[in-house]
Amino acid sequence: MPARRSIPITPVASGDEWHIAGIMVYAHPASLDRVQAAIAAMTGVEIHAVSDIGKLVVTAEAPTSQAIVAQLTCLHQLEGVISATLVYQHNEDAAAMYEEIGDASHAT
Template identity: 35%
Template sequence: MHITSLVVHVVPDQLSAVVNRLSEVGDLQVHGTHPSGKLVVTLEAPRAGVILDRVAQIQQIPGVINASLVYQHADSRQSFDIGASHD
């Protein structure tokens, strides 16, 4: 599983429209917005390639200026299963 956080910069007067379009992107959550046109979002996907495809999708949304990767974490499904068995 890959978990990635991004800061998405948008044209301020298009903030609401961009947030609405982001709701169409799979496994994406908007965690914060600022009137200056900044959004904090996370993406989850089974493979890094899916993350890259979704970032490209975000960058094509009208009103998006840039989507900048802040953090990415990758963990195997096996490590999730091992952690769960030690409860």
């Protein structure tokens, strides 16, 4: 399996964005292992849940909305994939990726 590559998220200038998308992928159950391996090898894409009937919950992260579209298109084109549906998309100022988020469950 190819090594996973990371996408640098260091903002270059004020106004840079970071995009996060939730995607539901539906694959032929017989192709599920092959589809999972292909998705795992994609840059900026992560599998969070898989069902035996071929449904996968995936997130994609990228510096532009065009890159998110490219990742979604790539998911659609994987052999064994029936559909890949964008469920959620959010963008944030890239500098916010460096802000620490407190854990409310540990509040006093």
